Amino acid sequence: MVPVLLSLPLLLGPVVLQQTGPYSLVFLYTGLSRPSRGVPRFQATAFLNDQAFFHYNSDSGKAEPAEPWGQIEGMEDWKKESQLQKAREEIFLVTLKNIMDYYKDSAGSHTFQGMFGCELLNNRSSGAFWRYAYDGQDFIEFNKDIPAWIPLDPAASNIKQKWEAEKSYTQRAKAYLEEECPAMLKRYLNYSRSYLDQKAPPTVTITSRAAPGRNRVFKCLAYDFYPQGINLHWNRAGKVLASGSGSVFPNGNGTYLSWVEVEVPARDRDPYFCHIEHSGLSQSLSVQWDETRKAKAESNVATQPQ
Known part of the structure; x- marks a missing residue:
């Protein structure tokens, strides 16, 4: 079992510079052990700043862009994005099952959530994070400066050992936060900066x-x-x-x-x-x-x- 890693192709003087941003790209995942009728077992939403960029769920199996992103040609290959989200879904739900096995509680209804992303200010990386929660409580988070996964729950120590069994996985997480995510966000901004920069007064x-x-x-x-x-x-x-x-x-x-x-x-x-x-x-x-x-x-x- 490995963490939900992203395999992406995108793996001073008197001059006063105008501040651009901050801009952020954030992914939110939710997995349910016993979803209610009509509720998908797994859901993912990506956000550009505070605007939903695309949605994916285990029922449709498709990454579908939210408006206005669906009208922009070339911003993303949605077929490949759907395949990537499907792979993440499988890993995510396996992790949820492992946590439930640790607590020997396969009969209850449980929720596993993950959130990770990055931020750009003046076209430079200015922040990144990666963390998970189990049943609404902090579970494990990634510290990219060490780099290491930091357990915040008794069951998280087992997950940490499995994720760090191969050092390459930890290095890939660090590379994603510091390189791949900012590069992906910059690419998206080529298509969407004007929309994200809009301002409406109150x-x-x-x-x-x-x-x-x-x-x-x-x-x-x-x-x-x-x-x-x-x-x-x-x-x-x-x-x-x-x-x-x-x-x-x-x-x-x-x-x-x-x-x-x-x-x-x-x-x-x-x-x-x-x-x-x-x-x-x-x-x-x-x-x-x-x-x-x-x-x-x-x-x-x-x-x-x-």
Whole structure:
């Protein structure tokens, strides 16, 4: 048994350089010992940045590109990719069985997951990782600097011994993370950089709610923005206020949404501003809630008040 290795053909001065990236290529695998009806035993998804690039599952046996990648000629040989994913599927499920054998638990329902990938910044490798989880808990990870597989679970020590029985497998994992994955990502970027570099500024709305005799709650919602990095907070008299939420969520259309809320005393009439910073904005945006229940933008970026 060997780890899920990739056998791929792609195995200073006053000048100010414009930063490009970061760009990432990440693979996510999931294997199930007892899948529910209609759920594949094995699934794989590749991501370019945060966008799904292709999907594969054990039922179809095909690597199928997600949009818009399916419209790009020459980006990948999908027949060969399907064959590669099929080989990985077989190795992955054998590993899952070995873990279950170690725990002598063949009757239960168990999940084995793997995630690995690399990142480029300014066309240079800036990060890579390779790790696995069993039933939602960290299982084993690869340290490319040693290089070695680091067991994080009792059963992982056996897996480590099998994977490192031949030193070439460890060296291949290191080579994949440091050479093959970045080279593959660079090749993909020749076709997809313009798409990944698109920026959509957030649309902002502010609402207020309050129950009789209770404090008011101001909610600042930013949506339809891309990429997902955003800074969103409330200000009062120039001071940043602690506010709830702030998490970023998929919007269902390839963009993202986020919001922050702040609780305000019912009699407080000071101005409150929602401050937004995003790479799609030419400058930061500050939006005020006023007593006429309208959001006023202190910027030329359009908002949609409610």
